[in-house]
Amino acid sequence: MGALGEHARGVTQAAYGVKLELAESETQRRQREEELTNQSYVLKYLVDVNARLRVQRQHAEESADIAASHLAGDIDRAGHDWLAGRNQTHSASQLDSPGALDRVLRRRQQE
Secondary structure (H helix, E strand, O other), X not given: OOHHHHXXXXXXXXXXXXXXXXXXXXXXXXXXXXXXXXXXXXXXXXXXXXXXHHHHHHHHHHHHHHHHXXXXXXXXXXXXXXXXXXXXXXXXXXXHOOOHHHHHHHHHHHO
């Protein structure tokens, strides 16, 4: 086999090496494309979840605002009722007498 055979063998080995490099490069390219595809699906999922959570938060805030306004109304009514009852129970002259505050506090504790 002479020089020509050795040259052909060298070219074949070089071509085989290039073929292996090309195959490796193609495998890496496919892996990168697959990762990008997976990341795209994950990103889309996270964006969808984020949108749903924003809607849920908005509904929760609206519900909390409604509940707070109802609670404020209840507190206002309870305060008004308490003051009205207090005014009926204790006249100004009763509160001005000595020891009046102590008597009122003891009566409240007993109730």
